Amino acid sequence: MSTNAIAIDGLPAAERQWTETLHEWVTTVDHKKLGIMYIVYALFFLVVAGTEAMIIRIQLMHAHNNFVSPKVFNRMFTMHGSTMIFFVAIPVLFGFANYLVPLMIGARDMAFPRLNAFSFWLTALGGFLLYFSFVGANGLYGAGNAPDVGWWAYAPLASKAFSPGHSSDYWTISILVAGFGTIGASINIIATVLSMRCPGMTLGRMPLLVWLNVVMSGMVLIAVTPLSAAQIMLLVDRYLGGHFFDTQAGGSATLWMHFFWIFGHPEVYILILPSFAFISEIVPVFSRKPIFGYPVMVAATLFIAFVSMSVWAHHMFSIGMSSYANSFFTITSMCVGIPTGIKIFNWLGTMWGGRIQFKVPMLFSIAFLFQFLIAGLTGIMLASSPFDWQLTLSYFVVAHFHYVIVGGILFALFAAFYYWYPKFTGRMLSETLGKWHFWLFVIGFHMTFDVMHIPGLLGMPRRIYTYEPDRGWDTLNLIVTIGAVIQAIAILIFVWNLIVSYFKGAKAGNDPWDAWTLEWSVSSPPPDYNFAAVPVVASRRPLWDLKHPEDPDSRYD
Amino acid sequence: MRRTIQIGGLLLWRVAAAVAAQAASAPVSSTNIFAPASTPARTIFGLSMFVLAVTALIFVVVGGLLAYSVMRFGSKAADANREPAQVYGSTQIELAWTVIPVLIVVVLFLATARVIHAIEDAPKPTEALDVTVIGHQYWWEFRYPKLGIVTANELHIPVSDPAHPTPTFLKLLSADTDHSFWVPELGGKTDLIPNRVNQMWMDPARPGMYRGQCAQYCGVQHAKMLLRVYVERPADFDAWVHAQQQTAVQDATVAEGRRVFETTSCINCHAVNGTAATGRFGPDLTHLMSRGTLAAGAAANTHDQLRLWIENPDAIKPGSLMPAMQLPVEERDALVAYLETLR
Numbered sequence: 021m022s023t024n025a026i027a028i029d030g031l032p033a034a035e036r037q038w039t040e041t042l043h044e045w046v047t048t049v050d051h052k053k054l055g056i057m058y059i060v061y062a063l064f065f066l067v068v069a070g071t072e073a074m075i076i077r078i079q080l081m082h083a084h085n086n087f088v089s090p091k092v093f094n095r096m097f098t099m100h101g102s103t104m105i106f107f108v109a110i111p112v113l114f115g116f117a118n119y120l121v122p123l124m125i126g127a128r129d130m131a132f133p134r135l136n137a138f139s140f141w142l143t144a145l146g147g148f149l150l151y152f153s154f155v156g157a158n159g160l161y162g163a164g165n166a167p168d169v170g171w172w173a174y175a176p177l178a179s180k181a182f183s184p185g186h187s188s189d190y191w192t193i194s195i196l197v198a199g200f201g202t203i204g205a206s207i208n209i210i211a212t213v214l215s216m217r218c219p220g221m222t223l224g225r226m227p228l229l230v231w232l233n234v235v236m237s238g239m240v241l242i243a244v245t246p247l248s249a250a251q252i253m254l255l256v257d258r259y260l261g262g263h264f265f266d267t268q269a270g271g272s273a274t275l276w277m278h279f280f281w282i283f284g285h286p287e288v289y290i291l292i293l294p295s296f297a298f299i300s301e302i303v304p305v306f307s308r309k310p311i312f313g314y315p316v317m318v319a320a321t322l323f324i325a326f327v328s329m330s331v332w333a334h335h336m337f338s339i340g341m342s343s344y345a346n347s348f349f350t351i352t353s354m355c356v357g358i359p360t361g362i363k364i365f366n367w368l369g370t371m372w373g374g375r376i377q378f379k380v381p382m383l384f385s386i387a388f389l390f391q392f393l394i395a396g397l398t399g400i401m402l403a404s405s406p407f408d409w410q411l412t413l414s415y416f417v418v419a420h421f422h423y424v425i426v427g428g429i430l431f432a433l434f435a436a437f438y439y440w441y442p443k444f445t446g447r448m449l450s451e452t453l454g455k456w457h458f459w460l461f462v463i464g465f466h467m468t469f470d471v472m473h474i475p476g477l478l479g480m481p482r483r484i485y486t487y488e489p490d491r492g493w494d495t496l497n498l499i500v501t502i503g504a505v506i507q508a509i510a511i512l513i514f515v516w517n518l519i520v521s522y523f524k525g526a527k528a529g530n531d532p533w534d535a536w537t538l539e540w541s542v543s544s545p546p547p548d549y550n551f552a553a554v555p556v557v558a559s560r561r562p563l564w565d566l567k568h569p570e571d572p573d574s575r576y577d
Numbered sequence: 578m579r580r581t582i583q584i585g586g587l588l589l590w591r592v593a594a595a596v597a598a599q600a601a602s603a604p605v606s607s608t609n610i611f612a613p614a615s616t617p618a619r620t621i622f623g624l625s626m627f628v629l630a631v632t633a634l635i636f637v638v639v640g641g642l643l644a645y646s647v648m649r650f651g652s653k654a655a656d657a658n659r660e661p662a663q664v665y666g667s668t669q670i671e672l673a674w675t676v677i678p679v680l681i682v683v684v685l686f687l688a689t690a691r692v693i694h695a696i697e698d699a700p701k702p703t704e705a706l707d708v709t710v711i712g713h714q715y716w717w718e719f720r721y722p723k724l725g726i727v728t729a730n731e732l733h734i735p736v737s738d739p740a741h742p743t744p745t746f747l748k749l750l751s752a753d754t755d756h757s758f759w760v761p762e763l764g765g766k767t768d769l770i771p772n773r774v775n776q777m778w779m780d781p782a783r784p785g786m787y788r789g790q791c792a793q794y795c796g797v798q799h800a801k802m803l804l805r806v807y808v809e810r811p812a813d814f815d816a817w818v819h820a821q822q823q824t825a826v827q828d829a830t831v832a833e834g835r836r837v838f839e840t841t842s843c844i845n846c847h848a849v850n851g852t853a854a855t856g857r858f859g860p861d862l863t864h865l866m867s868r869g870t871l872a873a874g875a876a877a878n879t880h881d882q883l884r885l886w887i888e889n890p891d892a893i894k895p896g897s898l899m900p901a902m903q904l905p906v907e908e909r910d911a912l913v914a915y916l917e918t919l920r
Contacts, residue, residue, distance in 0.1 A: 401625070407625045479606060
């Protein structure tokens, strides 16, 4: 590949008015600025939805607690779930994809920069609408403000008869709008990857991060569209006299379940694939070895995407499906374990025989591997449908999916933050604060989510605002709550680290981790339009080739 | 890094120990899925032990490999400037770790499919007891179509002698939103969904009271939609059936209370057999005093609680659909006196 010898200077920042800076950010179509806006937006909502989680945990600390009323509690778990999925996880992952995909394939921007900005602002509007419900949704007397129908909004609970006022309308419109944003962003990623790769960047040489994000985007197109359709149908029910889900008039409650989960399950993989993407970049660099079995990693990704489209009804094992349907969704769900298992083995194979550097991004990656393994194994238990009849809708399943989302996705995200923050800002995050963040979060996470499995095994259903004192759930719930407090402290340390390091962190330079992909060949932060001269690559690790001319990857490619 | 693994291992061990202790010793929880008392629950328990054993084995092997590589391949100061051998993959190894998971999945699936079939497709013997369960916001209606009994929140069924099984088959319906019937010691959960008929069965061999509650979020008071199943010896069950089949007690000393009941909107929602009250939105009160709890288990069925419940339901169960009746004190007390005769 060719290096970027030409330096590009931006305008001198000191001379500008703050209004000019604001105008620049609001009107930007630059993939890096949009990426950062996605990430900051998601971090804001992470704190908001985290606060909602703390309210839930304080209420459940002991039996018959009266910290919040049942109505407020129901709003809290609905808003916590909806926010975390639609306005934290999706935006933050799209933020990283936006920032990194063009840089990693040697492109100067996304294929459709204005669509990119449009998609971000739609997502932003969605989050705003969801929270505006606190002010705007008061309808009939006694009807609540924020949505309180759970993040699945099962029919007929979300119909006019059971959800008067406008809270469910805010929920459904906000998800609909954000869904269009997500679809736009996905179209953009696919078009960028297919048509903007630099010379020499064949599909087989793309970094795994790019592969995983393009597959994820394809899944978005298949999975988010039924969700949008369902939201429109719900609006038709609520305002135009439709009866799709209106069981009082002969509608079908299970129809909504199918629509929701044919989105809802692939959604989990839509979130986990970008997390796999981070791990697939970080583990090799800190093990000082190339990813083990690149072609199989790509194949496993495609297989996950394929199988994940046929597992949705494992969320519905308790609705009384026939034994044939239950068997079918058992086998498809268990099959997901095969490609994910292959991925874990390949990451292990990458570490095996390496020289592992225990920097903070790698610590989070190792914890990810360990926790994702456990999350996968509890997933096998839930896939076994008779076992699921006991476990589903209980705190066991709550613990399981938090193991996936927090123990897996969030840990991978933290790894990504520590790894790419130097590229985004030009400054290193503090290792010391990072280690405090890591260890406190690991301890808090395991206190909360390991222990949370047990009340589920002891019969505690999810979504209850209080419970009876004689069930043996008290102590366990108290431990869970204490763990949540420790996690909250760790998050505050993380946010503090992000802020302090932005001003006082050590200068990063172009390539602080001695890494191998193209984003590390440009300055930190990268200049406008990324590459002064379009790079040319000859292998999967262009910077390795540059650093090791005696033994380049391109020799074996 | 060693610490993560130690902490993880320790916690996992504690989880296992806690569950085992609870299952073995005197029941710390009355809703433990690992203390099965009915064939479906027991069959699921057997399967779950098998799945747990297989997954534990996978955890030990893969977790062990991860721990080993973390400890063994840490970077040392001596080789800080040297890159390790660059290995890109190995077809044989990758093939092996693809085939082994496939085999595990096949075994787990076959074990699971057997249990699905055994529970879902079990034939219904002619001696089976039929009960129709109707989920309401936020209480349970139980109807015994062949026995002519209607009751609420506390299900009574006979023990099932393994030699002559008399299982109970539940037909599950919903009057409003989705609910889910879950008594962990008697079986897995099955949802009650409007416009849909579901079925589940149980055959407890040990008499006693089994607890459960609604498991599918159904609205404001989902948390206090509790459930009790009384499993009784045949003689006790027959006696209960006989008592429930009687029409309501007519006691002249509480005629004033009865007048209040039948001339206020109580009768819009509640039924008392043999009177003008035929409402279906709330629980049947014909034999109210035969039940141990009020408001779907939210309160004990005592004089004070009953009075409070009529005066201000929100004090016991905020968001319940029963309105506060705003009765004058004398009428309220007369009404409580009347209800307390409904044995």
